[in-house]
Amino acid sequence: xxxxPVTEAVATDSTAGxxxxxxxxxxxxxxxxxxxxxxxxxxxxxxxxxxxxxVPCSGRVDPFFxxxxxxxxxxxxxxxxxxxxxxxxxxxxxxARRRFAVLNDLLEFAGIDPGRVSFSWVSAAEGERxxxxxxxxxxxxxxxxxxxxxLKEEVx
Amino acid sequence: xxxxxxxxxxxxxxxxxxxxxxxxxxxxxxxxLSPAYSAAGTATLALFSNPQKLDEAAPLLPAMGVNxxxxxxxxxxxxxxxxxxxxFLRPCELRAVVELIKLxxxxxxxxxxxxxxxxxxxxxxxxRNVRGKDADFDNKHVREQSGYAxxxxxxxxxxxxxxxxxxxxxxxxxFIGMDADTELWVEAATDKGKGLVEGLELxxxxxxxxxxxxxxxxxxxxxxxxxxxxxxLDKAMMGPEKLVEYFSDxxxxxxxxxxxxxxxxxxxxxxSDTFQRDIGEHVRVSLRKGATRxxxxxxxxxxxxxxxxxxxxxxxxxxxxxxxxxxxLATLFKKVSQNAQKEFEYVSGRSLDEPLPLATFRESxxxxxxxx
Numbered sequence: 001x002x003x004x005p006v007t008e009a010v011a012t013d014s015t016a017g018x019x020x021x022x023x024x025x026x027x028x029x030x031x032x033x034x035x036x037x038x039x040x041x042x043x044x045x046x047x048x049x050x051x052x053x054x055v056p057c058s059g060r061v062d063p064f065f066x067x068x069x070x071x072x073x074x075x076x077x078x079x080x081x082x083x084x085x086x087x088x089x090x091x092x093x094x095x096a097r098r099r100f101a102v103l104n105d106l107l108e109f110a111g112i113d114p115g116r117v118s119f120s121w122v123s124a125a126e127g128e129r130x131x132x133x134x135x136x137x138x139x140x141x142x143x144x145x146x147x148x149x150x151l152k153e154e155v156x
Numbered sequence: 157x158x159x160x161x162x163x164x165x166x167x168x169x170x171x172x173x174x175x176x177x178x179x180x181x182x183x184x185x186x187x188x189l190s191p192a193y194s195a196a197g198t199a200t201l202a203l204f205s206n207p208q209k210l211d212e213a214a215p216l217l218p219a220m221g222v223n224x225x226x227x228x229x230x231x232x233x234x235x236x237x238x239x240x241x242x243x244f245l246r247p248c249e250l251r252a253v254v255e256l257i258k259l260x261x262x263x264x265x266x267x268x269x270x271x272x273x274x275x276x277x278x279x280x281x282x283x284r285n286v287r288g289k290d291a292d293f294d295n296k297h298v299r300e301q302s303g304y305a306x307x308x309x310x311x312x313x314x315x316x317x318x319x320x321x322x323x324x325x326x327x328x329x330x331f332i333g334m335d336a337d338t339e340l341w342v343e344a345a346t347d348k349g350k351g352l353v354e355g356l357e358l359x360x361x362x363x364x365x366x367x368x369x370x371x372x373x374x375x376x377x378x379x380x381x382x383x384x385x386x387x388x389l390d391k392a393m394m395g396p397e398k399l400v401e402y403f404s405d406x407x408x409x410x411x412x413x414x415x416x417x418x419x420x421x422x423x424x425x426x427x428s429d430t431f432q433r434d435i436g437e438h439v440r441v442s443l444r445k446g447a448t449r450x451x452x453x454x455x456x457x458x459x460x461x462x463x464x465x466x467x468x469x470x471x472x473x474x475x476x477x478x479x480x481x482x483x484x485l486a487t488l489f490k491k492v493s494q495n496a497q498k499e500f501e502y503v504s505g506r507s508l509d510e511p512l513p514l515a516t517f518r519e520s521x522x523x524x525x526x527x528x
Contacts, residue, residue, distance in 0.1 A: 063463050064425075064456075071456055073444065084519065084526075094517035101522040102496045106463055109492065110399050110455075119526040149397075 021075040021141040025050040025134075026065065028058045030088035031123045032080035038127030046131035047138040050078065057081065059092030063103045066117055070149070076116045076141035080133065083121040093121070112149050115140050157350050158343040159358030161329075166337045169294045172215040172244075172272070172329060175356075177207040179242065184352055185268065188242040189224065191217035197287065199280040201227060203241070215244050215272060216294045216331075218301075219287075220311065221280025223474045225252030225417035228262055235265035242352075243267055246274040247322040248313075248472040251505020252417035254324045255468045258512050261420045268348050271322030273330040275301035275374065276314035279477050295336075302336040304374045313473020313486040316382040318375045323506045327352050333370025341367055386491045389484070402488070403458050405481040408451040412475035412485055413461060418468040418504075426457050462492050467513040469493035470504045 027033040033054050039046065051074075055061055058081025066077045079100065081093045097119075104114045118140070120133045163171045179185040190213045192202040199219035204210055224245050232241070243253065250271050256262040278286055286309070287293045301307075308315070320332055327349035330341035342358055344350045393402065410426065413419050431453060442448045471493060473486030497503055500513035 064460050067456060067459055067463075081526075084523075091517065094519065095514070097522050097525045098500070098514060098517050100525050102466065102499055103463065105495055105499075106459065106466075106492070109393075110459055111397060121526045 019142060019146060020047075021049050021138055021146075022073070023050045023076040023078055023134075023137060023141060024069040024074045025052045025078040025080065026055050026058070026061045027052055028060075028081040028088075028093075029054055029056050031082035031086065031121075032058075032130065034124035035080075035122040035126050035130040038124065039130045040127075042127045044127055044131040046134040049138040049141075050134055057087065057089050057092035058096040059087075059089070061096060063099060063106075066103065070112060070116065070147060073147070075144075075147040076118070076137060078118050078120065078133070078137050080120045080122050080130075083123055086123065110149070112147075113144050115144055116147060157353050157358070157360075158341070158363065159360040160334070160339040160364075161342045161356065161358055163336065163338050163340055167292075167295050168298050168331055168336050168340055169214065169216045171340065173210050173213055175329075175352075176204065176210050176213060176215070176242075176244075178356075179352060180205065180207045180210075182355075184240070185242040186239050188213075188244055188270075189228070190215050190244040191224075193217065197284045199283050214294055216298055218274075218277045218294060218297045219280045219283035220246070220277040220472075220474070221477075222415060223252055223417040223470075223472045224249040225256055225262075225470075226415065228253055228267070229256050229417070229420065232262050232267055235263040239266045241267055242270050244270045244272065246277070247271060247319045248274075248317065248470050248505075249417070250322045250325060251319070251470040252472065254505040254508055255418045255470060255512075256420065257508060259418070259420055259468070264508075268352065269322075269324065269326045270349075270352070271325035271328040273321050273328070273332045274314075274317075275304070275320050275332060276307060276310035276317065278309060279311055281477070298331050298336045302331050302334055302370075304332075304370060304377060306377070311473055311486075312385075312476060312484070313471060313490070316378055316385060316473075316486070316490055317471070318378040318382070320374050320378075321371055323503070324508060325349070330367065332374065333364065333367030382490060382494075385487050389487050389491060400455055403454055403483060405483060406454040406458070407481060408454050408457070409480060410457070411478040411480065413457075415474050415478040416465065417472065417474070418470065419461070419465060426453065426460070462489070465489070466493040466496035467500065467502065468504050 027036055036052060058079055061079050069077050081096060082088060084093055087093045100119050107114050107117060118137045122130045122133060164174065176188050187203050187205040189201060189203050192200055192212050193214050194200045199217055199221055201224055202212065204213055228243060250269055253262060253269065257264050321330060322328055326346045328343045334341050342353060344353045413424055469489050471490050475489065476484065476486040479485060502510060502513045
């Protein structure tokens with residue numbers, strides 16, 4: 001445990017200076033995480049906006065994770081898994097897809113721009129596609145600006 | 157097997173009590189869960205096994221304090237070879253039982269689902285005053301509601317309910333569209349149900365047109381009320397911060413979760429240690445904005461609950477009744493769950509064979525997700 005007294009926010013305010021979005025990326029171990037790895041070893045450039053969390057399958061991503069990431073200050077969330085039909089566990093991403101399809105409605109209902117939450121399918125061989133997805137998502141979130149919604153409820 | 161059943165002494169309730177007595181005496185059922193009046197005159201439920209005790213049963217009692225499916229989930233998790241329990245419940249309660257069976261929380265083998273039409277109920281809280289000392293209240297209610305009579309004193313969820321007749325049942329006893337002083341409509345849908353009506357004097361015939369029309373009319377009227385209420389809700393919810401506002405009275409008591417019949421986890425994630433934070437963490441979060449609302453997780457709780465429940469929500473509205481600060485949960489959940497269920501072409505509690513929406517998939521659906 002950190003023993004030093006807490007006196008300032010650990011997360012710097014993303015509104016100061018030019019806005020660089022912070023995006024939490026849930027990548028499935030078998031496809032998208034390997035795709036990100038390939039992008040890395042191929043030295044393909046993409047914005048340093050994502051914070052990668054490796055999950056066993058896109059089906060592991062509970063919508064709660066997405067809401068929680070947004071609440072904790074992420075400007076955007078990316079969930080990426082194997083292409084439909086290619087799931088390492090055969091059907092995990094089909095189930096995930098159903099879940100995400102209704103999550104969009106709920107996000108909109110909660111006043112969160114659905115553009116903040118992106119889903120994509122990237123295989124282990126698609127390093128270039130992974131970089132492209134990150135570029136797109138970063139640009140989309142940059143346009144939307146810093147996430148002020150849900151970032152813990154304000155008193156007012 | 158279906159037909160009309162003669163009502164004795166202008167009392168549909170006593171007639172149904174007579175059926176109970178018969179089933180218990182003949183050993184067709186070992187016990188029956190039915191609405192009942194407590195000694196204090198409040199609405200409750202009881203599990204009847206002795207025919208002599210049936211005077212206390214009030215099968216058509218028009219007030220709801222809990223969704224009985226929650227109680228069924230308490231005692232019918234496993235089947236028993238010796239017990240055959242009849243559940244005499246309202247349509248929304250039976251829909252919740254169906255969802256719980258699919259969620260593997262209720263074992264159907266020892267149960268017989270006996271439904272009754274329901275045209276709407278009062279809140280159990282305060283119902284004693286509505287009923288007063290009127291011993292014939294239930295029958296009067298049935299008489300009045302056998303043709304559709306709008307009643308703004310009904311629970312909000314009931315005013316929006318488009319299912320006055322159960323969707324899944326072994327046996328149903330109907331009064332809507334019938335002359336309830338003289339006859340009831342009895343319909344057995346399964347072998348279990350047929351076993352119960354065997355030996356009853358039913359004048360066999362097709363479902364009367366008058367009844368069909370009354371049911372359709374009632375559904376249509378309720379759909380219109382629902383549309384109106386959702387429109388009002390949408391108006392109140394315009395703008396992104398409105399959901400926070402809608403829940404701003406929330407005390408974080410989690411009653412809505414505890415009373416929800418289909419919110420079935422033994423321990424809620426939100427009551428778990430995950431949300432036990434130390435003081436330092438709370439301060440860190442507060443520093444980000446300067447001030448944060450305490451208790452801190454109310455909106456996240458409600459969003460997650462909506463997300464978890466929308467596929468199975470039976471729109472019984474018991475969450476709203478249990479809310480100490482009267483947040484309009486019934487309309488909110490009606491809207492959210494209807495939208496989600498439409499997306500999956502699913503209706504909660506409609507069928508035992510339809511798989512739960514989030515436990516199944518089709519390869520060809522939602523192909524736009526992940527491809528933009």
